[in-house]
Amino acid sequence: MLTYTPYGDELTAKFAQHVVETQQLGADDITDYLSISFSVNDYVGHRFGPYSLEAEDNLVRLDKTLANLFSYLDKKIGLEHVLIALSADHGVDAIPEYKALRGSPALRAKAVEDINAAALSVAADLGIKGELIEKIALPDIYLNYSTITASTSSIETVAQKLAEKVAQVNGVALALTAKELTEQNLQYDPIKAKVQNSYVASRAGDVVVVQKRSTMLQSYSAATHGSPYNYDTYVPLYFTGWKVKAKEYTRPVSPEDLAVTLSAVLGITQPDRATGQVLNEIVIR
Numbered sequence: 001m002l003t004y005t006p007y008g009d010e011l012t013a014k015f016a017q018h019v020v021e022t023q024q025l026g027a028d029d030i031t032d033y034l035s036i037s038f039s040v041n042d043y044v045g046h047r048f049g050p051y052s053l054e055a056e057d058n059l060v061r062l063d064k065t066l067a068n069l070f071s072y073l074d075k076k077i078g079l080e081h082v083l084i085a086l087s088a089d090h091g092v093d094a095i096p097e098y099k100a101l102r103g104s105p106a107l108r109a110k111a112v113e114d115i116n117a118a119a120l121s122v123a124a125d126l127g128i129k130g131e132l133i134e135k136i137a138l139p140d141i142y143l144n145y146s147t148i149t150a151s152t153s154s155i156e157t158v159a160q161k162l163a164e165k166v167a168q169v170n171g172v173a174l175a176l177t178a179k180e181l182t183e184q185n186l187q188y189d190p191i192k193a194k195v196q197n198s199y200v201a202s203r204a205g206d207v208v209v210v211q212k213r214s215t216m217l218q219s220y221s222a223a224t225h226g227s228p229y230n231y232d233t234y235v236p237l238y239f240t241g242w243k244v245k246a247k248e249y250t251r252p253v254s255p256e257d258l259a260v261t262l263s264a265v266l267g268i269t270q271p272d273r274a275t276g277q278v279l280n281e282i283v284i285r
Contacts, residue, residue, distance in 0.1 A: 006057070009040045012037070085237075116136070126151065128147065128153060239279075249281065254276055261278050261283060
């Protein structure tokens, strides 16, 4: 239960201070790098929702935890010698029932059952005996290759037929096949582009499902994230400390920009698989 209370982040911050002390970070002219993940906000958001009193209390406490950490770094090293970068890996949507009460279209669906029913329908239409689906790990649907290859239908045909059926499931906005995601250019559509950019053929499903806005396709927590919509993809990107001038920018940036920007600041090679754009506002002093 510690992960669902502000004490989880407080202990993380204390451990970070312990690392600074024992490893003597900032004690010489060689640049040191310390990465800290404050994850209680994620756990609290899932269990209680982002508009809950628990989430509000946690953010107030996290603000205090960060203030204490920065105060420690200021006394220990001097913030004029510390570059701080703060961001998040995703946003979150409110509890569907809460959004529905506020007048927004929102839904907690039972998509897994409906997807299995769609698979039965496709199997009947194609005359295939046996289970079409090996596993459902939303947003991915993995087909049962042994069942399909024993029939006269191809994997691509079954995937396309299933995607068409799944697209009609309550709460589903669209369903894309592996063939579409690997062979077509979907960059013309902002939602499909995000799905395509995140698709890894070696481990992703044969059909990928995209839910409608403010929809949970399965009920495993109070609130969740994972959609390509703004509420899940809008996060802050904040720099302060060493040579950073106070200014606010409203143009689109991404957490992807962090690694390449810090690499540029340090004058080192970017990580091999790093993406994103260097933020010259931080690099050029």
